[in-house]
Amino acid sequence: MIPNPLALIAEVTHRCPLHCVYCSNPLQLAGTESELSTEQWTSIFQQSGKLGMLHAHFTGGEPLARQDLTELMAAARAAGLYTNLITSGIGLGEQRLAALVAAGLDHIQVSFQDSREDSANWIAGTKAHAHKIELSSVIRRHKVAFTVNLVVHRQNLDHLEEMIAFIEQLNPDRVEIAHTQYYGWALANRAALMPTRAQVEAAVRIVEAAEKRLAGRVRIDSVVPDYYAKYPKACMGGWGRRLMLINPTGKVLPCHAAEVIPGMMFENVREKTLECIWRESASFNRFRGEEWMPEPCRSCDRRAEDFGGCRCQAFLLAADATVTDPACSLAPTHGMVEAAIREANSDAGVASPKTASSFVQLQRETSRLWDYRTNPE
Amino acid sequence: MAPPLDSSQPRLAAGCRWGGSDADRVILFPEGAIKLQGTGRQVLERCDGQRTFGEIIAELQKQFSDADPQKIRADITMFLEQLQKKRIVDY
Numbered sequence: 425m426i427p428n429p430l431a432l433i434a435e436v437t438h439r440c441p442l443h444c445v446y447c448s449n450p451l452q453l454a455g456t457e458s459e460l461s462t463e464q465w466t467s468i469f470q471q472s473g474k475l476g477m478l479h480a481h482f483t484g485g486e487p488l489a490r491q492d493l494t495e496l497m498a499a500a501r502a503a504g505l506y507t508n509l510i511t512s513g514i515g516l517g518e519q520r521l522a523a524l525v526a527a528g529l530d531h532i533q534v535s536f537q538d539s540r541e542d543s544a545n546w547i548a549g550t551k552a553h554a555h556k557i558e559l560s561s562v563i564r565r566h567k568v569a570f571t572v573n574l575v576v577h578r579q580n581l582d583h584l585e586e587m588i589a590f591i592e593q594l595n596p597d598r599v600e601i602a603h604t605q606y607y608g609w610a611l612a613n614r615a616a617l618m619p620t621r622a623q624v625e626a627a628v629r630i631v632e633a634a635e636k637r638l639a640g641r642v643r644i645d646s647v648v649p650d651y652y653a654k655y656p657k658a659c660m661g662g663w664g665r666r667l668m669l670i671n672p673t674g675k676v677l678p679c680h681a682a683e684v685i686p687g688m689m690f691e692n693v694r695e696k697t698l699e700c701i702w703r704e705s706a707s708f709n710r711f712r713g714e715e716w717m718p719e720p721c722r723s724c725d726r727r728a729e730d731f732g733g734c735r736c737q738a739f740l741l742a743a744d745a746t747v748t749d750p751a752c753s754l755a756p757t758h759g760m761v762e763a764a765i766r767e768a769n770s771d772a773g774v775a776s777p778k779t780a781s782s783f784v785q786l787q788r789e790t791s792r793l794w795d796y797r798t799n800p801e
Numbered sequence: 802m803a804p805p806l807d808s809s810q811p812r813l814a815a816g817c818r819w820g821g822s823d824a825d826r827v828i829l830f831p832e833g834a835i836k837l838q839g840t841g842r843q844v845l846e847r848c849d850g851q852r853t854f855g856e857i858i859a860e861l862q863k864q865f866s867d868a869d870p871q872k873i874r875a876d877i878t879m880f881l882e883q884l885q886k887k888r889i890v891d892y
Contacts, residue, residue: 430834478820478827478834506820506829531816531831569816571831597815597888598831643888645832 426664426703426712428476432505433669433680436465436482436496439489441514443549443796444537446575446610446617448680449485453800454672462492464693466499468670471698473503477668480505485672488515494523501528508533510573513559514552525566532563533571533600538580539590546786547579549796560594571598576627577617578768579776584630592642599642601631603649607681611740613794618768624652651761655726656733656749663711663735668702676701678708681736685745711735711745718747720754804878805854811881811892812850830889840865844877848890854881 438453460468469480480500487493488511500507508531509524521532534556538544544553563570572591576584584601591599603624604610604617619627635644650657660667660679669677674693677683683690688710691701702708710716714727721732732738733749741750741760748755777789805811813819813828820834821827826842827834837845840861847857858877862870884890 478829504820506818506834508831530818530829533831569831640886640888 429472429668429702430477430666431479431481431668432468432472432477433481433483433667434465434468434487434496434500435484435669435671435680436460436487436493437485437489437672438800440484440486440512440797440799441489441550442486442512442552443798444575444609445547445549445613445794445796446577446604447797448605448608448610449797450608450681450683451612452683453485453798455800458673459490460670460672460674460693462495464674465496468693468698469496469500469503469505472500472668473505475699475702478506479508481508481510483510486512486514488513488520494520494527497524497529498527501530506530511535512548512552513556516559518562518565521562521566521568525568529568531569531571533573534559534563535573535575536587536591537575539583539587542781542783542786543580545783546790549787551783557594560596564595569598570596571600572596573600573602575602575604576619577604578619578623578774579616581619581623581627582776584627588630588634592638596642599638599644600647601627601644602647603627605647605650607684607736607740609795609797614764615767616774616790616794618651618764619649620769621652621765624649650733650737650749650751651765653751654753656730656737656752656755658730659734659737659749662731664702664708665712665731668698676705676707678711679734679736681740682707684736685739716746720756721748724754804882805885805892807853807855807858809854809892810850810852811848811854811857811890813845813848814885814888814891817889828889835889841880844880845884845890848881848892854892 437459438449487509497507507529509529510533513534536556537547541553545551572594574587574591606614610617631646663678669679670693671677675690676693677690688707690707691705717727717732721727733752735745737749737751738747739745742757747757750757750761777786781789817828817830819826820829827836858874862873865873881890885892
């Protein structure tokens, strides 16, 4: 018996005004023409509620790029789902926020790239930082829970304490400190983003201290950098165990990156019901359970905890989605992760630009450091 | 953080609300949910921002009159303190 999925990740568009260098979207982005309609999303939310799902996470791209977002929010809430808007905040002002809250928005998560304006704009590839600060005070005037998400990496980790102090002033209910995960654009830019071991160890201490200091006031959740961990992450809580992601065109995926795995066919909500796809599709069943597992996972005590790690990472690093996640220290392919770590910690590692530089200077100085996320046609 | 005072009025924290079906009630929060059964559910259903902590304890001591009232008080206090730390309850 396959248990019901718990949450829906609704990737409602790939359009985005930001160009973050660590974006988790695929390199092949879906264009506006191919996006699902309001009616199709409404049907998806109804099906999700009936399937027993509890949460709808609206993400993108930038969900606000859809003119019908308020309608979609109302549809998700009417289907009994807890609604979460994951956003850059660009395109959101007092009026639209009020409409979203009235439509049933439970929680809003705004991402910040840095505490320092020039650096934040440099990472996002656009001037967005000042608006986000302004928006934070607007959010606090409305009855909606507020999380600030901060993505950390080589270029900003050295002032993590300053970034946490900055976030505290925004007065969120919750903070998410997420080390970059290397998929999509982040993998393409990995050399510029991968932290040193010293940075990672310092970050652990700083986050622990902040958790202690803010206990009972602000909840801190952190995403650890799996390249530096001993065991892999339980990606998405296991393939086809908890989550369904629907991309802008209606393809149903077990995670953000699954489309990179060659030879897999993903079903579309335009053709089949969510329940049918969840229970019966070859794609969702492909890495369910333990049958597919190779050694050392198959006989490992941790196989029910991490499910062999991430299938996409296995493909992206080891060119084989069926092997143990190379991030695992027990994986036969772990050498490739060790090599990336060695490189990140070597003297020849990527240098950071001078922090005093302006946004424009930073972009000029670092034109060969990374590629910015583009926009779909 | 301090335990709740008898006069405080416990309530669900921002971003937390009830969901699920009547048989399977859960507290929903931004990145997850907790299923509540038995006494945990009975305590949280009383955390409505109206009742005081003292009233909640008195109600449950009355309902479970077989159990040691001091133990009931200690258990509920600990339960709410834990949920407060997780930002699920405020008081």
